[in-house]
């Protein structure tokens with residue numbers, strides 16, 4: 001897959017951080033050297049992918065100014081995905097601090113070409129893609 005990772009570009013990181021796939025959790029916990037439950041508690045939020053089936057996924061927490069839109073380790077409110085915010089993993093130099101294990105969507109979506117996995121971006125397809133992957137996985141362990 002053509003990967004979205006030009007070091008100088010953080011196009012979505014200041015507005016809409018990419019979502020994780022289930023397998024990203026272990027990779028990222030490993031990179032940070034912390035247990036998975038700490039990763040969830042300190043850096044991620046649980047987001048509702050399908051109200052109909054109550055399927056949840058995970059995304060980096062995001063900030064608006066100094067405050068988190070939803071605190072790490074919580075279930076994000078319904079309006080969360082519509083709010084723009086800065087990714088918790090964007091460092092002070094304006095670079096991704098977890099480049100080696102960033103969430104799948106951060107690599108798969110190319111803002112400059114408006115593609116997902118190398119194909120023209122289609123919202124319905126992308127939403128179904130994440131829904132399908134999280135439906136098969138166990139629900140992320142965040143209480144809320």
Ligand code: SF4
Nearest residue numbers: 004005006009111112
């Ligand atoms: S959006 Fe385009 S320029 Fe930016 S990191 Fe992805 S491929 Fe590179």
Ligand code: SF4
Nearest residue numbers: 013017087090096106
């Ligand atoms: S994880 Fe990294 S690449 Fe993805 S939105 Fe956050 S800072 Fe950007």
